[in-house]
Amino acid sequence: MLERIARGDMRAFETLYRAYFARLARFIERTTRRPELVEEILNDTMFVVSTSAHKFNRTSKASTWIFAIAYRKSLKALRDVDDPVEADDALEAVPDTDAIEPRDEVMRTQLRRILTEAVDALSANHRAVIELTYFQEAGYREIAEIMGCPIETVKTRMFHARRRLKALLPERLEDIL
Amino acid sequence: MTARVVNLDSAHREVRDLLPWFVMGTLDEAEQRLVDEHLKACAACRGELEWERQLREANRVALPERDVDRAFAALRARLPAQPREVPLFERLRDLGERLLSPAWMRPMLALQAVAIVGLAVALWAGRMPAAAQEHTYRALSRPAAAEPARVVVAFTPQTSLGEMRRILLASDARIVDGPTAADAYILAIAPERLDAAVQRLRGESSVLLVQPLEAKAAQ
Numbered sequence: 001m002l003e004r005i006a007r008g009d010m011r012a013f014e015t016l017y018r019a020y021f022a023r024l025a026r027f028i029e030r031t032t033r034r035p036e037l038v039e040e041i042l043n044d045t046m047f048v049v050s051t052s053a054h055k056f057n058r059t060s061k062a063s064t065w066i067f068a069i070a071y072r073k074s075l076k077a078l079r080d081v082d083d084p085v086e087a088d089d090a091l092e093a094v095p096d097t098d099a100i101e102p103r104d105e106v107m108r109t110q111l112r113r114i115l116t117e118a119v120d121a122l123s124a125n126h127r128a129v130i131e132l133t134y135f136q137e138a139g140y141r142e143i144a145e146i147m148g149c150p151i152e153t154v155k156t157r158m159f160h161a162r163r164r165l166k167a168l169l170p171e172r173l174e175d176i177l
Numbered sequence: 178m179t180a181r182v183v184n185l186d187s188a189h190r191e192v193r194d195l196l197p198w199f200v201m202g203t204l205d206e207a208e209q210r211l212v213d214e215h216l217k218a219c220a221a222c223r224g225e226l227e228w229e230r231q232l233r234e235a236n237r238v239a240l241p242e243r244d245v246d247r248a249f250a251a252l253r254a255r256l257p258a259q260p261r262e263v264p265l266f267e268r269l270r271d272l273g274e275r276l277l278s279p280a281w282m283r284p285m286l287a288l289q290a291v292a293i294v295g296l297a298v299a300l301w302a303g304r305m306p307a308a309a310q311e312h313t314y315r316a317l318s319r320p321a322a323a324e325p326a327r328v329v330v331a332f333t334p335q336t337s338l339g340e341m342r343r344i345l346l347a348s349d350a351r352i353v354d355g356p357t358a359a360d361a362y363i364l365a366i367a368p369e370r371l372d373a374a375v376q377r378l379r380g381e382s383s384v385l386l387v388q389p390l391e392a393k394a395a396q
Binding site for chain 2 (some may be wrong): 013014017018021024025026030035038039042043046047048050051073100111115116119131133134135137138139140148155158159162165166
């Protein structure tokens with residue numbers, strides 16, 4: 001597919017674009033927390049895919065290569081709007097615990113909302129690891145390739161992300177878990 | 178004892194760090210087994226696993242859908258209208274890489290081996306007559322080996338291929354050139370049979386012209 005795109009095949013490119021659109025949009029939105037920037041970052045990513053497809057060297061999966069571009073574009077967009085990329089020690093956006101009702105479905109829905117908010121409060125690097133692991137179902141080796149960092153860094157980021165999530169969640173919620 | 182505690186700790190830490198990918202089923206087999214074994218003995222990691230499952234569920238939240246058509250149209254406007262001209266060196270490099278890729282390597286090597294054997298045989302076969310020729314001794318007084326005589330022949334336009342073949346066989350002649358611009362053929366005939374052949378050819382109603390070339394030159 002990327003070879004056809006490298007030769008300027010616009011139909012192949014459109015097929016690829018549509019196949020990746022939802023996954024990339026989600027990854028970018030979860031990493032940046034900036035819904036208003038998602039389409040711009042996504043199109044910047046796919047622009048690079050279109051114009052650099054001839055540079056894809058087949059040593060990694062096509063999806064890994066594309067997500068790596070999306071990750072770099074996401075971090076660049078955050079820097080452009082002065083949003084910190086690295087972990088920030090000042091924890092904000094602590095979820096509202098009063099809204100939790102310890103009753104089956106209601107509780108589960110609330111739990112999801114609180115966890116989502118807690119993930120949002122992490123740094124971009126941590127959010128990217130969480131999103132790639134739990135939603136995009138990438139292994140840690142692939143995540144290291146996407147983020148351009150050693151495997152141990154991925155594990156460390158994940159460990160810190162989990163620890164922060166626990167710290168962000170109210171004690172009562174931990175009891176429920 | 179201390180060493181054992183340290184080892185246990187590092188094994189515990191290793192498994193604890195792998196739990197997110199264990200829950201997702203994205204570990205390799207050996208890692209999956211390692212975690213399985215450790216979980217049987219470690220209550221802390223089992224507790225951690227439950228928390229991982231909650232985290233996985235929480236991350237499955239759906240985000241609002243986006244308009245792919247509108248987004249693609251926006252990008253389409255930015256892309257160059259013409260296909261990118263791939264520089265020659267890149268095309269050559271890509272071709273080289275494709276040929277050297279594992280899938281191609283085996284048949285290419287086989288082909289190369291066949292070519293090498295073929296060349297060796299051709300070289301050997303080619304050397305033999307050349308060597309024989311080098312050692313052939315011919316006295317100056319001895320007449321040169323008889324070269325076939327050449328005859329120009331033209332057939333009537335109605336002559337069929339079968340008829341032409343019959344005439345050539347009867348005259349012991351072979352076509353060595355033609356048809357020429359004038360629709361004639363050059364025949365090769367053994368010198369000792371030349372006269373008889375020319376006579377026979379002239380007697381054929383399908384033959385318009387018979388002209389021995391050497392005879393003319395000798396005259």
